[in-house]
Amino acid sequence: MRVGIVGATGYGGAELLRILHSHPNFEIVAIYTSSQQGRNIHYHYPHLTGIIPSTLEEIDPIKMAKNTDVVFLAVPTGVASQLAPELLSAGCVVIDLTGDFRLKNTEDYEYWYKRKAAPREWIEKAVYSLPELNKASIKGSKLISNPGCYPTATLLGLAPLVKAKILKEGSVIIDAKSGVSGAGQTVSLGNIYSELNENLKIYKVNQHQHIPEIEQMLQELGYDSPITFQTHLVPMTRGIMSTIYGTVEGSMSEDELWKLYNDFYVDKPFVRVRDIGIFPSTKEVAASNFCDIGISFDDRTGRITIVSVIDNLMKGAAGQAVQNANLLFGFEETAGLNFSPVYP
Numbered sequence: 088m089r090v091g092i093v094g095a096t097g098y099g100g101a102e103l104l105r106i107l108h109s110h111p112n113f114e115i116v117a118i119y120t121s122s123q124q125g126r127n128i129h130y131h132y133p134h135l136t137g138i139i140p141s142t143l144e145e146i147d148p149i150k151m152a153k154n155t156d157v158v159f160l161a162v163p164t165g166v167a168s169q170l171a172p173e174l175l176s177a178g179c180v181v182i183d184l185t186g187d188f189r190l191k192n193t194e195d196y197e198y199w200y201k202r203k204a205a206p207r208e209w210i211e212k213a214v215y216s217l218p219e220l221n222k223a224s225i226k227g228s229k230l231i232s233n234p235g236c237y238p239t240a241t242l243l244g245l246a247p248l249v250k251a252k253i254l255k256e257g258s259v260i261i262d263a264k265s266g267v268s269g270a271g272q273t274v275s276l277g278n279i280y281s282e283l284n285e286n287l288k289i290y291k292v293n294q295h296q297h298i299p300e301i302e303q304m305l306q307e308l309g310y311d312s313p314i315t316f317q318t319h320l321v322p323m324t325r326g327i328m329s330t331i332y333g334t335v336e337g338s339m340s341e342d343e344l345w346k347l348y349n350d351f352y353v354d355k356p357f358v359r360v361r362d363i364g365i366f367p368s369t370k371e372v373a374a375s376n377f378c379d380i381g382i383s384f385d386d387r388t389g390r391i392t393i394v395s396v397i398d399n400l401m402k403g404a405a406g407q408a409v410q411n412a413n414l415l416f417g418f419e420e421t422a423g424l425n426f427s428p429v430y431p
């Protein structure tokens with residue numbers, strides 16, 4: 088199956104190249120750029136020399152529809168809202184990694200992202216797909232909206248409790264941390280070495296654009312209250328740790344808790360639940376599509392602590408996009424993604 092990647096020169100794009108060049112069912116036939124037409128990807132990414140012999144092409148929807156079966160959009164949020172409708176109208180199937188089609192309510196998008204929302208007709212057609220939590224099959228969809236990195240870690244951490252209806256409404260607090268590649272390749276003052284090194288920063292306090300995305304999905308799963316969600320920048324390249332606190336109705340043994348999570352994720356190849364008392368670290372999922380979860384119940388406070396880790400560029404972006412493409416076209420869910428994390 089023929090694949091095109093827009094934004095191949097970015098971090099998410101680079102991960103798509105890494106995964107897809109050895110995928111058994113997809114072949115990268117074209118990579119697109121808005122700024123480096125005609126150049127070889129090796130000029131931008133020397134680490135790909137000799138592996139992916141590709142010249143960057145200009146974005147031309149009609150040509151793209153003719154030459155590809157599916158197009159991944161790894162472009163800045165705000166670009167996909169314009170580009171995806173053009174590609175879809177030309178006949179492309181699109182897997183979008185941006186935030187542009189995730190929120191069903193356009194007013195929410197405009198409030199949280201501070202920019203104009205995508206056309207409503209396309210938002211309605213877009214299927215938000217976090218595969219472990221999807222109710223229906225995504226087969227036949229033309230526009231897949233890939234979840235955000237923080238929502239992926241957080242929702243996978245919370246879903247078993249929410250579905251079991253044992254969380255007290257209003258009790259959920261999420262304290263999340265990310266490596267700097269989460270901000271992409273664009274340079275900003277906050278991302279340079281001297282600002283980041285030996286530093287820990289909270290940012291977008293009560294303003295993070297992933298709050299409505301998490302709440303939208305929690306509502307679908309059966310939890311209706313607003314959440315408290317804070318994000319921190321950690322001096323590391325990859326990884327997200329979402330530490331989640333919630334109060335349970337009544338009491339629960341840790342064994343029951345463990346069984347609840349294990350049963351929920353028993354047939355989900357990318358979610359690994361640690362034994363009670365063991366908590367995952369970001370390195371344990373680095374460069375892989377796994378989401379690892381650790382859980383604990385404090386019977387003094389009645390609070391559960393859940394620790395959920397992912398690689399932001401993999402399960403948080405490119406890995407999950409390929410997982411979605413596998414499901415969309417009926418391939419093995421794990422095809423091209425069945426490798427272990429890089430450790431240490």
Ligand SMILES: NC(=O)C1=CN([C@@H]2O[C@H](COP(=O)(O)OP(=O)(O)OC[C@H]3O[C@@H](n4cnc5c(N)ncnc54)[C@H](OP(=O)(O)O)[C@@H]3O)[C@@H](O)[C@H]2O)C=CC1
Pocket residue numbers: 093094095096097098099100119120121122123160161162163164166184185186234235236268269270271272273399400403404
């Ligand atoms: N980084 C992460 O951990 C995650 C990222 N995402 C989302 O994935 C998307 C890509 O992120 P990431 O790879 O980190 O970002 P980067 O900033 O690293 O890369 C974005 C790429 O988009 C291309 N681009 C810029 N402007 C345009 C334009 N006007 N039209 C077409 N292409 C354009 C650029 O390539 P060129 O100049 O060659 O066109 C650039 O390399 C974003 O929407 C992000 O929010 C989602 C989850 C996690």
Ligand SMILES: CC(=O)N[C@@H](CCC(=O)OP(=O)(O)O)C(=O)O
Pocket residue numbers: 164184185186235236265266267268269270296297318320
């Ligand atoms: C570390 C860091 O800055 N992370 C980014 C993640 C953004 C992202 O992936 O945003 P979309 O919703 O646009 O896809 C942030 O917190 O905004």
